[in-house]
Amino acid sequence: MLAQAPHPGPAVQSIPHVRIDGLNKWFGAMHVLKNIDLSVGAGARIVVCGPSGSGKSTLIRCINGLEPFQKGTIQLDGTALGRNARDTATARRLTGMVFQSFNLFPHLTVLANCTLALRLVLLKPAREAEEIAMQHLTAVHIPEKAQAYPAQLSGGQQQRVAIARALCLNPRIMLFDEPTSALDPEMIKEVLDVMIALAGSGVTMVCVTHEMGFAREVADEIVFMDEGRIVEHASSRDFFSRAAHPRARLFMDTIL
Ligand code: ADP
Ligand code: MG
Numbered sequence: 001m002l003a004q005a006p007h008p009g010p011a012v013q014s015i016p017h018v019r020i021d022g023l024n025k026w027f028g029a030m031h032v033l034k035n036i037d038l039s040v041g042a043g044a045r046i047v048v049c050g051p052s053g054s055g056k057s058t059l060i061r062c063i064n065g066l067e068p069f070q071k072g073t074i075q076l077d078g079t080a081l082g083r084n085a086r087d088t089a090t091a092r093r094l095t096g097m098v099f100q101s102f103n104l105f106p107h108l109t110v111l112a113n114c115t116l117a118l119r120l121v122l123l124k125p126a127r128e129a130e131e132i133a134m135q136h137l138t139a140v141h142i143p144e145k146a147q148a149y150p151a152q153l154s155g156g157q158q159q160r161v162a163i164a165r166a167l168c169l170n171p172r173i174m175l176f177d178e179p180t181s182a183l184d185p186e187m188i189k190e191v192l193d194v195m196i197a198l199a200g201s202g203v204t205m206v207c208v209t210h211e212m213g214f215a216r217e218v219a220d221e222i223v224f225m226d227e228g229r230i231v232e233h234a235s236s237r238d239f240f241s242r243a244a245h246p247r248a249r250l251f252m253d254t255i256l
Helices: 056-063 088-094 110-120 126-139 155-168 185-200 212-218 236-242 246-255
Strands: 018-027 030-040 045-049 071-076 095-098 173-177 204-208 221-226 229-235
Touching: 018 056, 030 056, 030 229, 045 056, 045 212, 056 071, 056 173, 056 204, 071 088, 088 095, 095 155, 110 126, 110 155, 126 155, 155 173, 155 185, 185 204, 185 212, 204 212, 212 236, 221 236, 221 246, 229 236, 229 246
Parallel strands: 045 204, 045 221, 095 173, 173 204
Antiparallel strands: 018 030, 018 071, 221 229
């Protein structure tokens, strides 16, 4: 099932799943994230957009613990990520990540891709891991490919497996980095449909995408980035009716 039980308990729900304060990151001399503040509440559906090179992937990768950063704090469920060390243990446990390029393990079957972390990270017995994986593969409409290898699947099918794999660990938040931009046009819809269902099931999502139809349908907040800054953060309704920042308006004109 896509429907993940919302993580219960008032103590947990009162803490945003992600809280970013004053985040700054440099690649060498290049300042790529500038004073980013962002709070992602439980059940929020946030779409991040902006021109290429504006820092969207880097931001997502910082939340996922894939990138060190130099200044500011990132808290996941109230626990601060380390700034210097790649804090993979905490971040990976709490976040599910879906990349543009699927990143499935080519030498493992679809099922084994999905059960790997369940077995190695959560130490689930094989049978239970397979049951969980099959539930998620069913939810993304691809249970019949459980024994196939990634190379035997279309791009859209691989991306749906990648989503199922990320969901297997029951993450607090799902992070998507342009999940449909590597897909042929006819496969985009099948992936977006899965993401729309996921949004409907209450999973907290931060999604980098230029699919503005999707953003309009599922996002409750839109973050627009430019040159390493968040230059606009608005409710979806406000953003689409009157994106205030000139750069955001220009960007919308180029992609719509
Ligand atoms: P976006 O996802 O919005 O296109 P990125 O976060 O990928 O932007 O990149 C932001 C800036 O950081 C760009 O100028 C990019 O060239 C640079 N950058 C990204 N990754 C690296 C890296 N590993 N090393 C050096 N520079 C990088
Ligand atoms: Mg990117």
